[in-house]
Amino acid sequence: MEKPDQIALPQQPVPRKKLPPTVIVLGLVSFFNDFASDIVVPLIPILLATVLAAGPIALGLIEGVADAVASLLKLWAGRHSDIMRERRKGLAVAGYTLSNITRPMLGLAGSWLVILVLRSIDRAGKGLRSAPRDALVADATPPGMHGYAFGYHRAMDNGGAVAGSLVAAAVLAWSGLSLTEVILWSAVPGVIAVLLLGVGVKEDKEEKQDKEDAAGHRPVPPELPPLRWSLLSLPMRRYLLVLMLFTFARASETFILLLGHQLGVGTVELLLLWAALSLCKAATSIWGGQLADSLGRGTLMLIGWSTFSLSFLMLGQVAGSSGLWAVSIFYGLCAGMSEGAERAIISDYALPRERGTAFGWYHLMVGLAAIPAGLLFGSLWQFQSAATAFFFAGGLAAIAAVLLRMWALPVRKLNPN
Numbered sequence: 001m002e003k004p005d006q007i008a009l010p011q012q013p014v015p016r017k018k019l020p021p022t023v024i025v026l027g028l029v030s031f032f033n034d035f036a037s038d039i040v041v042p043l044i045p046i047l048l049a050t051v052l053a054a055g056p057i058a059l060g061l062i063e064g065v066a067d068a069v070a071s072l073l074k075l076w077a078g079r080h081s082d083i084m085r086e087r088r089k090g091l092a093v094a095g096y097t098l099s100n101i102t103r104p105m106l107g108l109a110g111s112w113l114v115i116l117v118l119r120s121i122d123r124a125g126k127g128l129r130s131a132p133r134d135a136l137v138a139d140a141t142p143p144g145m146h147g148y149a150f151g152y153h154r155a156m157d158n159g160g161a162v163a164g165s166l167v168a169a170a171v172l173a174w175s176g177l178s179l180t181e182v183i184l185w186s187a188v189p190g191v192i193a194v195l196l197l198g199v200g201v202k203e204d205k206e207e208k209q210d211k212e213d214a215a216g217h218r219p220v221p222p223e224l225p226p227l228r229w230s231l232l233s234l235p236m237r238r239y240l241l242v243l244m245l246f247t248f249a250r251a252s253e254t255f256i257l258l259l260g261h262q263l264g265v266g267t268v269e270l271l272l273l274w275a276a277l278s279l280c281k282a283a284t285s286i287w288g289g290q291l292a293d294s295l296g297r298g299t300l301m302l303i304g305w306s307t308f309s310l311s312f313l314m315l316g317q318v319a320g321s322s323g324l325w326a327v328s329i330f331y332g333l334c335a336g337m338s339e340g341a342e343r344a345i346i347s348d349y350a351l352p353r354e355r356g357t358a359f360g361w362y363h364l365m366v367g368l369a370a371i372p373a374g375l376l377f378g379s380l381w382q383f384q385s386a387a388t389a390f391f392f393a394g395g396l397a398a399i400a401a402v403l404l405r406m407w408a409l410p411v412r413k414l415n416p417n
Helices: 021-040 043-049 056-083 085-108 112-140 143-174 179-184 187-200 234-249 254-262 267-295 297-315 321-349 352-368 370-383 386-408
Strands: none
Touching: 021 043, 021 085, 021 112, 021 143, 021 179, 021 187, 043 056, 043 112, 043 179, 043 254, 043 267, 056 085, 056 112, 056 254, 056 352, 056 370, 085 112, 085 179, 085 187, 112 143, 112 321, 112 352, 143 179, 143 267, 143 321, 234 297, 234 321, 234 352, 234 370, 234 386, 254 267, 254 321, 254 386, 267 297, 267 321, 297 321, 297 386, 321 352, 352 370, 370 386
16 A cells, blocks of 8 residues: 555556657757857866866855756746746747857856856756746656656757867867857857757647637636645655755766866866766666656666765765776766656656646755855865865765655556556
């Protein structure tokens, strides 16, 4: 018999082999957006440490504030996309446009405070687009394929990161362009992403428009429940709280690049390392999403969080370039497997009309932990050591994995047949 405080996830049909066209196009949009983003993002810690003479606390504050701003907007955007279903795409277009206007301007920043402001505006664009876009993916995908769909989406995200960091490395190595000029050129793939979304994604009109009755009247859709934390199911609240705790451990991956810089690794090699990290995540994202559909989301989440813990504990012991490469590749391969499952669990809990709101809560909870998490990691690094920061994060991730397994793991209902 099932426990009353747990939801049994229904056994879903075997996933189809082909993803819906909307999901394919949204993946391409993410590819080009991350192409643009990862020309810029891996250069931020290098820019801070060299040109602007700022340390780990500044990096932690920048990434923490930026993620928090994004997450606060994600709940509003997700909720709004549920209230005005036809605006899921509109909000996504607005978010991608804002980010791709602001991001190239980072190359012109003269202080870390300017980077903080611009990075926050960039992530505000992410806040506008993320929950509506995730809801678009869930709307367009059969329930039994959600892990596959979100795994594909994360694979395209990471594939764009590979392309962006490789292009940045090649340009810096062979063209003679400055960091500023390279960052400005990130506008090109960003424009492609916005155009692809505007032209290539069509929302499902049948799902949004109720059929008229015999008298020619269209029934009024039921109102959404009030936006209150207490109205979420207990399993979802437990999952989100444990995910929030894990976020304190999940420090920005840019700290891996800062560690490399501290170890004396050159800028071009750090960009190649970033590309390799993203490539590893892309390589396992789709496979991991498919495993989540067949074996269970919770199983993949446990694997991902446990290997994250192990990876950060190992990063605390890295002493050279070869060790950094080995641990980063291991981390990337394992992280990619669980990225789709993390979001698929949210779509499992949410009703179709509330998907935007559910993803908004998901992003909000992660964002609430972002500022203290970034500051804590950066402060441990600056006032103690890099090893202390990585050991702390690794230990906290292990605690979160135990809580996920013992307290918040979704239960799957086995097919009695």
